[in-house]
Amino acid sequence: MNLKNLPNTPGVYIFKNGQDRIIYIGKAKNLKNRVSSYFQKSSLYPKTAAMVSQIADLSFIEVLSEIEALILEANLIKKYKPYFNVHLKDDKDYLYVKITKEEFPKIQLARKKDLEDAYKYFGPFPESTQVRKIVKTLRKVFPYSTCTPNAKRACFYYHLGQCLGVCINKVTPIEYRRMIRRFISFMSGNKDRVIVSLTREMRRQSYLQNYEKALTLKKQIEMIGYITQPIGKVESYIENPNLIEEIREAQLLDLAKDLGVKNKIVRIECYDISHFMGSYTAGSMVVLSKGAPDKAEYRRFRIKEVAGIDDYASIKEVLRRRFSNNWQTPDLVVVDGGKGQLNAALEVFSELGLTHAVIGLAKREEQVYLPGEKEPLALKRTEKSLQIIQLIRDEAHRFALKYHRKMRSSDFLTK
Template identity: 45%
Template sequence: MDPKLKTKISKLPKEPGVYIFFDNTGRVIYVGKSVSLKKRVISYFSYKNLGPKTAAMVKKIADIKFIKVFSEFEALLLESELIKKYKPFFNVQAKDDKSPLYIKIEDNQIPLITTVRKGKMQKSVFVKGPFPSSAKTREILKIIRKIFPYCHHKNPKRPCLYVHLGLCPYPYQSQEAQTEYLSTTKKIKQLLSGKTFTLIKKLTSEMQSLSNLQRYEEAQIVKNQVDNIQKILREIHNPLEFIKTPTLVSDLTLSRLKDLKVKLGLSKIPKRMECYDISNLGGLHATGSMAVFTNGLHDKAQYRRFKIKFTKRPNDYEMLSEAMARRLKNAWKLPDLIIIDGGRGQLNAALSIMDKFNVNIPVVSLAKKYEHIYTPKKVLPVSLTKESPARQLLQSIRDEAHRFAVNYHRHLRSKAFFN
């Protein structure tokens, strides 16, 4: 392998993104995506049995470039956009001479959402793509369907399996259902187009209107949609933004860190942040988690989980104290900022443990309901807008800690059930 290429590969990030292979003439020969850029690119040069097409491609690689993104969903959309832009030889060959695959939303009374090999289409038909494979296209549709159940079957008389699973609204049942479904497809178009901010703003307004009309169940459904978009996708950026500014992730992450420093009155930008959360069911199978962000991005190799020993009764404060005490007994690198998932009570529990270990580190807590930030020096919580970069960063690490704790808790429950 060329020494310059080897050096480039060694410096690739472990975050999600899109990688681009060039040949010795500077032509793009392949575009791919991965949740870990470094791991994926290294695999091309590590495995011996790559297959004839992949092996031929690897021999032609003369240069590598990458674009970092915030989520795998963004990587899928950006990969699609770059393939459409460059039409790389080996991406085309990988399709076995089939035409590119697209997501299509029909323009009729009940717009079915399907995949299609692009041919002649009406201008009014919404088409997104091309996507590199049917597997990746299904992956995108699966994510979308969990947020906005949609319809893809043509039989109006017989509900499909997805209706029974709650993943299809069955718009054939009434005129009202059709009208509501048309609204849903418009939201899906916005999601696929990367217009997340506009979509969330619209959904929030819709949720407020339903709440004012005391239609609370419907308002809760819309709230769940907003939460799922923010949790799973956090903030989708239009693929064209990444193409225009390849350093977008680094730029936005630095912006969030600087904003966090100002909003919390920190003495320096927090390079390492740790967030703690507790998960249990009535005190049973209690778990604690420690999620770590390094330079504003998740650092999963540093995550830690704790099987809580305190089982006398449900007590989040005692459980949090135990998790933090066990963490501080270890000689792990200390963070520049500690975040606690919870309110004032959880914050006080964390401060008490830190005092026992003579640890003086800035610590805050983030309460879920109103996303209020509690600090040791202020009586009233800090309230930031949804658009605040600092709030988005705190939410990201809090959601990671919550996900990690819940997954371990479910694992312990399953283990206990089968035993």
């Protein structure tokens, strides 16, 4: 087993024994770190140590989001019932997502012993914290009810837009069950089918001039794309081993088309500046190679020439230092920020005679600023182009924050 080849991305890992039998299936936010941890710890729990001693081979399925990894892990455990998934924990430790048999079905977290009266259930999910967080997030897309019908006043979640109004008779059983069916389809891995259904209903409501309902449905469609990134049926990852590469290639092609970049985009570099109350200013450069984080290429920059808070001057310093090195040439440069940050980058490019494609990405409205354009390019949350730009921007932000926290900690220890 070559652990070095594992990616630093979300996914599901599969351990097999000497008889090529699946003995354990797990999910990870970072496949390389999680799988490596089994073989680096000097002391493991006895049951875990027994499992590790039997591992003869491993495979993995790389995915694009934690939610996707969670659903795929549960589906595979249910399908293969690996020995150590069953025996590492008691059944009572696993959580299931349960849909009740009621006029207005509720979505609940339940243990195995509580599933007998379920209309439908999903799981088991080994990590209770993760499934609780994800079900809470999904309520923003599928506003299911946990309240009592025909109550005197609206429940708390109705005011948050996370209940359709069962409590105050704002929704019919037919409308409510339609939403529950979409939730079931989503949890079964059929994201695309859910979006088609929501889009069809949105157009119908718009045709009927129910614009408020149409807007709500539009927001649900956008939220699905935002929380999951582009995915289809989870089983597709098993059927097509190259699916992740195909998705990333499609993202990059769409990105080049939307930005008007003529050359093929392979390497993207993103720059972010972070500081703490005007001190400890740091810059970061993160890299996507063929759409995937390339952490070996990440670089940090401690700002040396700029005093106080000046993001424009800081981004100029970082870019000058970066392009003074003979590193691989980027096909696209992204600076975190709006028109001001973009203009700062363009000034350095002009000074150094660089012709690389460069854009700015503003956080607030996720607007893309292009050189020579007065108005920003507004990409929808569900568009592949925006999702890949957001991925690298957020990674740059995380990387820069981590570095300047380290600087603050080191400074504190030396005082």
